[in-house]
Amino acid sequence: MKHFISVNDAGDITQLVLEALMVKKYPFADKELGKNKTLGLIFLNPSLRTRLSTQCAAQNLGMDVIVMNLDKEGWSIETKEGAVMDGSSAEHIKEASAVIGQYCDIIGVRSFPKLLNREEDYSDDVLNKFIQYAGVPVISLESATLHPFQSLADLITINEVWNNRKPETVIRKPKVVLTWAPHPKILPQAVPNSFSEWMLKADVDFVITHPEGYELNEKFTKEAKIIYNQDEALKNADFVYAKNWSSYKEYGKIISQDKNWMITSKKMSFTNNAKFMHCLPVRRNVVVADEVLDGSASIVLQQAKNRIYSAQVVLKKILERYDPH
Amino acid sequence: MKHFISVNDAGDITQLVLEALMVKKYPFADKELGKNKTLGLIFLNPSLRTRLSTQCAAQNLGMDVIVMNLDKEGWSIETKEGAVMDGSSAEHIKEASAVIGQYCDIIGVRSFPKLLNREEDYSDDVLNKFIQYAGVPVISLESATLHPFQSLADLITINEVWNNRKPETVIRKPKVVLTWAPHPKILPQAVPNSFSEWMLKADVDFVITHPEGYELNEKFTKEAKIIYNQDEALKNADFVYAKNWSSYKEYGKIISQDKNWMITSKKMSFTNNAKFMHCLPVRRNVVVADEVLDGSASIVLQQAKNRIYSAQVVLKKILERYDPH
Amino acid sequence: MKHFISVNDAGDITQLVLEALMVKKYPFADKELGKNKTLGLIFLNPSLRTRLSTQCAAQNLGMDVIVMNLDKEGWSIETKEGAVMDGSSAEHIKEASAVIGQYCDIIGVRSFPKLLNREEDYSDDVLNKFIQYAGVPVISLESATLHPFQSLADLITINEVWNNRKPETVIRKPKVVLTWAPHPKILPQAVPNSFSEWMLKADVDFVITHPEGYELNEKFTKEAKIIYNQDEALKNADFVYAKNWSSYKEYGKIISQDKNWMITSKKMSFTNNAKFMHCLPVRRNVVVADEVLDGSASIVLQQAKNRIYSAQVVLKKILERYDPH
Numbered sequence A, B, C: 001m002k003h004f005i006s007v008n009d010a011g012d013i014t015q016l017v018l019e020a021l022m023v024k025k026y027p028f029a030d031k032e033l034g035k036n037k038t039l040g041l042i043f044l045n046p047s048l049r050t051r052l053s054t055q056c057a058a059q060n061l062g063m064d065v066i067v068m069n070l071d072k073e074g075w076s077i078e079t080k081e082g083a084v085m086d087g088s089s090a091e092h093i094k095e096a097s098a099v100i101g102q103y104c105d106i107i108g109v110r111s112f113p114k115l116l117n118r119e120e121d122y123s124d125d126v127l128n129k130f131i132q133y134a135g136v137p138v139i140s141l142e143s144a145t146l147h148p149f150q151s152l153a154d155l156i157t158i159n160e161v162w163n164n165r166k167p168e169t170v171i172r173k174p175k176v177v178l179t180w181a182p183h184p185k186i187l188p189q190a191v192p193n194s195f196s197e198w199m200l201k202a203d204v205d206f207v208i209t210h211p212e213g214y215e216l217n218e219k220f221t222k223e224a225k226i227i228y229n230q231d232e233a234l235k236n237a238d239f240v241y242a243k244n245w246s247s248y249k250e251y252g253k254i255i256s257q258d259k260n261w262m263i264t265s266k267k268m269s270f271t272n273n274a275k276f277m278h279c280l281p282v283r284r285n286v287v288v289a290d291e292v293l294d295g296s297a298s299i300v301l302q303q304a305k306n307r308i309y310s311a312q313v314v315l316k317k318i319l320e321r322y323d324p325h
Helices: A013-025 A049-060 A093-103 A118-122 A125-134 A148-163 A190-201 A230-234 A265-269 A300-321 B013-025 B049-060 B093-103 B118-122 B125-133 B148-163 B190-201 B230-234 B265-269 B300-321 C013-025 C049-060 C093-103 C118-122 C125-134 C148-163 C190-201 C230-234 C300-321
Strands: A038-043 A064-069 A106-110 A138-140 A175-180 A205-209 A225-227 A239-243 A275-277 B038-043 B064-069 B106-110 B138-140 B175-180 B205-209 B225-227 B239-243 B275-277 C038-043 C064-069 C106-110 C138-140 C175-180 C205-209 C225-227 C239-243 C275-277
Touching: A013 A148, A013 A300, A038 A049, A038 A093, A038 C049, A049 A064, A049 A148, A049 A300, A049 B038, A049 B064, A049 B093, A064 C049, A093 A106, A093 A125, A093 C049, A093 C300, A106 A125, A106 A300, A125 A138, A138 A148, A138 A300, A148 A190, A148 A239, A148 A275, A148 A300, A175 A190, A175 A230, A190 A205, A190 A239, A205 A230, A225 A230, A230 A265, A275 A300, A300 B093, B013 B148, B013 B300, B038 B049, B038 B093, B049 B064, B049 B148, B049 B300, B049 C038, B049 C064, B049 C093, B093 B106, B093 B125, B106 B125, B106 B300, B125 B138, B138 B148, B138 B300, B148 B190, B148 B239, B148 B275, B148 B300, B175 B190, B175 B230, B190 B205, B190 B239, B205 B230, B225 B230, B230 B265, B275 B300, B300 C093, C013 C148, C013 C300, C038 C049, C038 C093, C049 C064, C049 C148, C049 C300, C093 C106, C093 C125, C106 C125, C106 C300, C125 C138, C138 C148, C138 C300, C148 C190, C148 C239, C148 C275, C148 C300, C175 C190, C175 C230, C190 C205, C190 C239, C205 C230, C225 C230, C275 C300
Parallel strands: A038 A064, A038 A106, A106 A138, A175 A205, A175 A239, A205 A225, A239 A275, B038 B064, B038 B106, B106 B138, B175 B205, B175 B239, B205 B225, B239 B275, C038 C064, C038 C106, C106 C138, C175 C205, C175 C239, C205 C225, C239 C275
Antiparallel strands: none
16 A cells, blocks of 8 residues: 555455454554654644544554644645745645655645635645655545545444344345435535445445435446435435535535434434444534434444544555655 | 542542652653553643643653644534534534543543633533543643642642751641732633642641632632731741632622732742742733742742643553553 | 754764764664653744654654644743733743743744844844753754754755765865845745855855845855855856845845846756755745756755754754753
8 A cells, every 4th residue: 555545545445444453453563563654644624533543543553643734833835836936825735745755754634625616626636746746655634525544434333333233134235324414514525425435345235315416426426326315215224324515516515404304313213223423523413413423323433433443554554565765 | 540630539639749759750660651542632722831741741651642722723612412503613522522532541621711601610511521421531731610730739849848948946837828919811710729629638727818809619718718918818928829810709800900919029028938839821020020930939940840740640640540441 | 062053053063964964874873862851842933844854853863742832822922021911921931931941851942033123033032031041952943043953954965965976077165155036025034144154164165146235144144255146156056045035234124026036947057057955935936946946956855854864963962962950
């Protein structure tokens, strides 16, 4: 593994999940692997889970970690090729990324979309410039379009839960439903895009449900089954993954705030006793009712915990296969 | 020791001070104790001494430290039970604290009062929610009502000074005077509340002096002697602890800015050659005159230094007695 | 070495560069030297290279590092002697620096000039107060007037390049030209001041070129040759160091934004196939044209990399010669 940007960098994801579970079992087994290696975490947007879990993961591997809020502790970064930099930006991303690459063995980058221009956002310019110029492995801490550490943690969690369930008479795949949910703000599509591309590679039956107009980029949803009726979609679900996103078609628009899409006990009653999943942070009683989030069906904390092992297994594989300097 | 929130969590404080002095003498003796343990320091308010001294303490114990300015690097946190989160808060404290508890073995939290609503502030909601939901030991980095690491450091300092003084003919307790002092801003009562509850358990004669109307919450001052005449109170003092606070009775109000309450050489001349104490940061020539702060009576830097050992002895005891995961 | 503030603290700079190159070759050879030692990095201004490279350097030496953005994470600091602190500043630099000195074995400080009052800026008040009150070694992370880690890294880089060039028939010193370049903002003189004082002690032919009115403080440029015609100055240069600065004479003024001073391929063609240097961040197509910065003559990343070893050799020497507590 060199970079970790999407499911395409993950190799055999079944194998990767198994390795992650080993990492979870013995988190300090590779404490020597990251010795004298530095992970730089570059944030252009706020973060809680990603910031903390990736630090934990790196420290478990014995790495030094340097955290930098480039937007707050540094200065404004220019990204346009050939720009005459006589405005507010003090440094070009070419230099910023190449310089950070001089100091770090692996770089993590968080860069959200602006949700104004679809083409610009979907070019994932900041992340790709880091890959192009940093000269060291780059891992995505959520880009404009994808959030691979989250999706890997989600898959680890589904695996744990599904393998620990009571034995059934029939061997079958779990049914996983990604459902859109209402939200007061304009949110990126990164989490649902990413979850979709991971689920399509995983050994699950995958269904997406959302109001019409919320279709995601087909590059990520491909052959996924889309059902516009949420109640219908939830039937017999084993896992319900709720998430809001803004429209991809009418880019960056909120085209529904329909409260009927909130996940409630009633909605969960349509499922096969499903587990409730969310990447967090979550708006209580908007995306999901307290009764569900505080109930035994919720596995959101297990997902959050698995963010450590999702990051750690990836860092481990990069450290093992790649001698960056 | 599980949590460290108030003097009530400290056990035998004489014993704790003795242990802290041993930690100060051999700061790296327990470098293995914190191995593979992570301390998360969560700041909702600015900090200098607490931030640095607690990091030092944890690193002396071999712990990994993750610092997070939740207010600046994260997002706004909802604390109300049952809230419909369609406003500006992106995450509920239930999830925030529980998630941080997935990544950290011990969590430190700083959360100041808003000084608008007494009942709300004195419920110490943020801190208590962390205790309720984090699932790991929580230590207070100054809450709305108390600042236990400061008070423990103060007690360590008083102990050091008192035990190192020239032998006197009569064995006696030191007289410790907590005096209100003027200040241009509205300040919390956490430091004086906390100092009071620690002094009342310590082997000292404790006196509080302040203008009328500045009475603290009796929960913390209990049987402490209150003298409204500062000059009278300072007589024969061995330690003068100056601090401003806003009114508890007329909650959050400044009811005096009387400059006569500033600690000057003249005021110190009423004492028994007392040492001057302050938790810092201090407003020079408002709370205390330069002549006192820069003079040999000032032990404020010794107090600051002891913040390391106050935090370290507590972390040590938590690590020793509690296996958090 | 106790403090590291200017070239005068560096001792024999030829020897220091040789030691830095050894540190670069074996960066982890002194991993035990910094054990149980803490480096505090105090930023009153933004930073990228300095923040990351100094952390790397310290971690290579086994030190613990604490980073504090005093301006953002702390509060406003008073610097005036005898101030009555009833305004916006919550802490005096006397206490702030002395307290940080209780927690750190070495302190790095970044404090830019305000560029309003020359005398005030050139007193380098913040840095000098830290030296006066911290009680531990202080290293400059760029002060109001000098940037010694940058200059040492620059000298290391010149050394590497000059010693690795193809053998010439005549043994000679390299010609190093510091050239002013246009910029939209009012910038400090710290980098050119510092580069000048280091070059004047180094074994090079040193020339400064700038529009009239941009003469630097003679304290730092001394006997340096100043040529007002840039084309003339660049003739036969082996190294071209571009940098903008605001006027020292008409203090803090921009007296030229003449685009003809930008470094282009044409300008470089006047030189002896010179290498292009800049401390970064750099304004592309304002200070230097893309064609130069992206071409093979540019050694700006090598300079950035050498910031690690510039900091590391200095920290090493301080740790070796000085037992701070």
